[in-house]
Amino acid sequence: MKTQFKTIVVSDVHLGTKGSKAKEIARFLKQYNCENLILNGDIIDGWQLKKSGSWKRKHTRFFNRILKMIENHNTKVYYLRGNHDDFLDQILPFQMGNLSIQKDMIYESHGKKYFITHGDVFDSITTNLRWIAYLGDIGYTFLLWLNSVVNHYRIKRGLPYFSLSQYVKGKVKSAVSYIDQYEEELSKMARAKGCDGIICGHIHKPENRIIDGIEYMNSGDWVETMSALAEDHEGNWQLIYYNEINFKEAKDDSLNQFFIGKAEAPVIPMREVSFEALKDDLEPPAFTSIL
Template identity: 40%
Template sequence: MKKRKIEVAVISDVHLGTYGCHADELITYLNSIEPKKLVLNGDIIDIWQFSKRYFPPSHLKVLKKIIGMASKGTEVFYITGNHDEMLRKFAPTSMGNIKIDNKLVLNLDGKKAWIFHGDVFDLSIQNAKWLAKLGGYGYDLLILINSAVNWVLTKLGREKYSLSKRIKNSVKGAVKYVNDFEQVAAELAIENDYDYVICGHIHQPKKEIIKNAQGVTTYLNSGDWVENLTALEYSFKRWKVYQYNHDKLSPFFADEDLKEMDMNDLIASITTKADLSEFEVNGEQEESLPRNEGLSQDSSGM
């Protein structure tokens, strides 16, 4: 399979070890890409609901795939979330190409991206963790029931249905919580001069430019691999919300996106890659390449 080469891929809320996790689809996605950086933005392993009775081979294959990508040169950043908060005691730490931390700031073509899971904004987790854990078990049960319902619907030739999405969209408090979450994250990013703020946690994939009196930022959410099966991809100086059920193995950009690109940016991107290929053919050392472009990690941030 020919892999799509991208600069950064961000996934979150995989919830390995739970019945709702779509591990097979995630492996298919990871097999289709070759990112320079892979950001695991929290809740990858669901330690809250971890059970020795349920951790199927496909879930283990996801972990093996990620480790394999790191061994082949991909930088892997594991950002801790609330369901895998036990890993926070090890942050920051580094094991080869795998780094564990609570937050990350990346320099992407001269712009700063602030990446964190987002549970810090969740008052139910901060003040009543037992209630949040109970809600996690209830959510997992709902997903399990939903799987049975969708199996029946598929047999009847009807479209699948998401019970949790219906509940979330019909409860005003849930809608307000999501809107408040996005607004707070964006306002903090603007206040601290971040061009992008990237979260997970709320299982709502999104890309939106948010402005206020102080400035502007791009809010991004990687969604999840329980219901939405989504990721974020960065390449050609653009962010895209990847949707497995719609995009499958399609090219990074549709024609509409290419039309919106500045022609100079497109030419510069192509010629830069061509120059790098020629550089490698000539047998030069990578260290002598100019470093005024590309990605770099910034240890600053909140």
């Protein structure tokens, strides 16, 4: 798989929190180039920053990396508002050069239309009962802290990383039911808007599957799963997991290409996802805000 993509989607970075993998996502974006970068909500965690969160240098470096993508590769960046960065409501919509900040958008590519939204708008708990959402946020933060303690001892014993929060969500029937309903409702929304698919985040569960004929894709998060969605220049979408990228092999391959004088981009092995080939379409993607 090549390092050049048409579009990359990331969400739920939660900058300002202890659990944010800011260094990892900056390293990830340094390896991959794209024409369009979509930051699909909860990039900055305003909720935690108001309480006990803190802004660190590594969080600033994330935005420095994005600025370099704009400057060096002319990448178009779309920052979509999430529930944890709802402070952006005060400036929506915003456009400056290659940077656009908006609520949601429709992305057109290779004859297909995708509705892209963070996903919290379909979460009745977050939109209607804010105090319950904050309470759930506190519980999730505690699980992340406990998860770090558990994995500290697992690493000492040579055991692989274990996601406690994902385990808990997988065992609680109400959580499983909520996720299923969430995915189905978003797929219905995409169909209602005349789109072929929907791209979201919010629930921290990466996914790429078909639901009743609609392509449902979730980019996951950069707190635990460290995943992103990427579209190649043929219109094929796939999930990329940071932990499955062999950075050493990519670096060695890049050096080999330099010495033998080949112009091809370095190759980074990643998780393969099956998909159907789409017809070629030379027309550039079109973007439309849904406000």
